[in-house]
Amino acid sequence: MNKLFASSIGRKLLVALSGMFLILFLVVHLSINLLLIFDDSGALFNKGAHFMATNPMVGVMEPLLAVGFVVHIMYATIVTIRNYRARPNGYLKNLPSANSSWESRNMFVLGGIILFFLILHLNHFFVKMKFTGDPLLTTVIIDGVAMKNSYLLVSSLFKENFWYSIGYMIWAVFLGFHLVHGFWSAFQTVGLNNEVWIQRLQNVSIIYATIIAAGFCIIPLYFIIFF
Ligand code: HEM
Secondary structure: OOOHHHOOOHHHHHHHHHHHHHHHHHHHHHHHHHHHHHOOHHEEEEEEEEHHHHHHHHHHHHHHHHHHHHHHHHHHHHHHHHHHHHHHOHHHHHHHHOOOHHHHHHHHHHHHHHHHHHHHHHHHHHHHHHHHHOOOEEEEOOEEEEOHHHHHHHHHHHHHHHHHHHHHHHHHHHHHHHHHHHHHHHHHOOOOOOOHHHHHHHHHHHHHHHHHHHHHHHHHHHHHHHH
């Protein structure tokens, strides 16, 4: 097993498997976050956030998610460096733009940009909700249950900071480009690589990446337009 993950195919496999896990996480994360725009009283989002904060299953998933991110970033970096070293002249002779997509050639840079925004993002919400607290995180009672007013914290950021909202939308677009290649590429790495399936997966990739990018864009856009 150790030998497999130290080999170049093993490292690629780890990037693919952790990527698939993050693909699932994004679906759950987007679904909860969309509650922000369906109820301006905030009750719906607060209930969703409270469920995520108190459900024991989610508690188990959180450390796994952190491991997923670390493995994905670490092994993607190793794979990229080793590929670069093995091919010091890049793709010069192979006409890169004719043989591969722009996203596939820029996955590492796109990943770096996404990581930069992710660190800012964790600072905006996760760190405050889990560790430091914030004056906006007052306690509210919804359906007789006391919970933190996460809605106030999140919606205030988008209502009061136009440029942060724009930043979140730009982040979502970069994420979309990363996913348009990453999604089908992960399946190819785990073995689904016959021509018919690759074509199908590439179509699903485009649909998935568009939903994720558009979904994460709509949230700040909603607050820019309506508040
Ligand atoms: C409009 C866009 C987004 C909003 C409003 C949003 C909101 C939030 C909130 C409120 C939290 C804290 C949850 C808690 O601690 O209970 C959080 C955590 C987190 N977000 Fe986002 N998020 C957005 C986009 C993204 C994107 C695009 C990614 C990934 C690329 C992402 C990755 C994470 C991660 C890894 C965490 C920490 C794990 C967790 O608690 O779920 N978020 N987000």
